[in-house]
């Protein structure tokens with residue numbers, strides 16, 4: 289449905305581009321997760337898709353047509369649930385929904401239907417007559433979500449929608465977004481929480497410094513790092529162990545534990561045999577499929593949280 293080709297963007301007076309040649313695809317019925325640390329370019333990308341920034345280089349196509357044209361013809365086909373709260377604090381939940389439904393050109397019975405559907409979808413019925421400023425962080429997020437969905441968009445953009453949300457509302461927001469995709473909507477979900485991306489995205493693009501480091505299905509990305517071994521030694525011998533381990537794959541940064549990405553088809557048993565033969569005793573070892581955090585670390589040598 290959505291195709292981004294060689295998208296680049298530089299803010300005025302910025303030393304380097306915020307986006308630097310992004311090419312990606314998003315499909316209906318699928319959640320595309322944009323995973324990257326702060327400053328990776330997620331908000332810039334979402335803002336370009338939402339029409340809040342103007343494309344400088346490259347192109348964005350929706351079903352083969354330029355995004356600007358699609359937005360002009362059908363302004364409500366693409367919706368955004370932004371990072372910040374996007375409603376009027378002094379208005380009640382229902383008044384906010386009616387107001388935004390009106391600005392999405394909904395009228396009459398359809399407006400009423402969509403406001404009711406929004407309240408139900410976000411489970412906000414009980415709070416319909418509460419002023420938005422009095423809602424908890426989680427309920428405010430749900431209102432953001434309900435507003436974004438009023439005009440039944442085909443593509444919904446989420447930018448860190450769970451920041452400042454309690455765990456229960458977080459689970460609710462994630463579940464709601466997944467259910468949107470299963471109804472056939474295309475979803476783009478930007479976050480620096482790899483747990484969320486792993487929980488809801490079918491496809492993932494890992495972003496850093498305005499570039500896509502990897503993209504693919506979640507399974508493809510996770511299996512990429514399948515052979516990941518972390519070893520803590522009993523005592524000493526770290527330099528000797530580093531030299532030995534590097535024969536079996538790529539050693540990542542850090543000594544405790546020593547982390548090794550095994551070379552393709554390299555089995556793990558010979559690694560332990562070699563350590564034992566060298567008299568190096570292992571206190572703790574962890575081996576298995578890596579998560580997105582480990583994949584990010586192996587690509588950038590930084591942690592998603594610290595980056």
Ligand SMILES: Nc1ncnc2c1ncn2[C@@H]1O[C@H](COP(=O)(O)OP(=O)(O)OP(=O)(O)O)[C@@H](O)[C@H]1O
Nearest residue numbers: 299300302306324325326327328329330331332333
């Ligand atoms: N208005 C702006 N003017 C200049 N530079 C900006 C502006 N907004 C963002 N940037 C820079 O562009 C780069 C990408 O920022 P962006 O906000 O898109 O990243 P992000 O992945 O969404 O991170 P965050 O979650 O912190 O918003 C960063 O280097 C940031 O400092």
